[in-house]
Amino acid sequence: MPPRRPSLFTGRAKSRNASPSNRNSIQKRRLGEDEPAAHTLRACERRGSIREGREGEREMDAFYSASSAYGAAASGWGYDSLKNFRQISPAVQSHLKLVYLTLCVALAASAVGAYLHIALNIGGMLTMLGCVGSIAWLFAVPVYEERKRFGLLLTAALLEGTSIGPLIKVAVDFDPSILVTAFVGTAIAFGCFTCAAIVAKRREYLYLGGLLSSGLSILLWLQLAASIFGHGTSSFMFEVYFGLLIFLGYMVYDTQEIIERAHHGDMDYIKHALTLFTDFVAVLVRILVVMLKNASDKSEEKKRKKRS
Incomplete structure (x- = not known):
């Protein structure tokens, strides 16, 4: 077992x-x-x-x-979006560099024209007509003649500077700091609105074209009515502020239109620089008028207080 x-x-x-x-x-x-x-x-x-x-x-x-990604996508803004230029091709980026470089040269020529008016008093209706004629001639010249078109652009900018020379002379005689402040404010506004148009999505602000064109036509009709029937101070300031709003909108619209045209092969940087130059000068003139009006009102109030 x-x-x-x-x-x-x-x-x-x-x-x-x-x-x-x-x-x-x-x-x-x-x-x-x-x-x-x-x-x-x-x-x-x-x-x-x-x-x-x-x-x-x-x-x-x-x-x-x-x-965080959802919040950035919902708001459309952020540090990454400011650095994001993927929607703009390298060819368009180089085109924009040429446009803004040409714009700076045109602004320098306009400053020379304003100085010539202050020194020689040559600005007026003739220089304005010469500026319009130079712009018309520029559009008539073929695109491949870049030197000729560039010279016409500088001529138009020079004559534009002499045309607004009387207003600049008034600002210099009254207070030179007003001119500096107006130019710096215009440059800051131009930079901000241009960056907003570049960073935004393609064709996002192109819908403003119809509204801005309607506003510009209203402004022209108001000026025509004022030239016929006359206008007071309030109506004049309304035209100034309304025109300032319109041309600030044109800064955004024209920038996106330039980018979109460049994407479709339109690399005419001289014409595009002329468009932005027109917007810049229009905003500068209106800001300068507003600042001169405010400064004159303050000086009159001080004089009244001294008299009383």
Whole structure:
């Protein structure tokens, strides 16, 4: 007969019948045998908690990145959007550089024309007609004759400067700081509206063309009515502010139109620079008129206070 194996009950009975010292040794053995399993369980629990923590951090990061991306997409503005010129091809970017460089040269020529009027008093109706004739001649010359067209642009800018020379002379005689402030304000407004048009989506502001054209026609009709029936100070200032609003809108519209035309192959940087030059001068003249009016009103109030 094979020997019988001790059953669990016999082992338990033996452990019960064993002495206290033997019982302690048995318990220590069992604890020693269970310690590796306990360490393994603890390690697994720690790994699981670490994994859960990492997964939670990843989920939170994904949530915050998605929410920030959604907020930027909803608002349309952000630091990344200011650096994003992917919608503008490199060819169009180089074209815009030429346009703004030509614009700066035209503004310098206009400043020379204003100085010539202050020194020689040559500005007036003849210079205005000469400016219009130069612009018409520029549009009649073919695009490939760049030197001739560039010279006509500088001529038109020079004559434009002499035409607005009387207003600039009044500002210089009254307070030279007004002229500097008006020019800086116009440059800041031009830069801000131009950047807004460049950073915005393509064709986003082109819908303003109809509204601006309607506003410009209203302005022309108001000026025609004022020349026939006369106008007071309030109507004149309304025309000035209304025209300022219109030409600020044209800064945005013309910039996006230039970009869109360049995307379609129209790289006539001289004509585009002339368009922006017209907007810049129109805004500068109106800001200068507003500042001169405010300065004259303040000086009159001071004189009244001194008399009283």
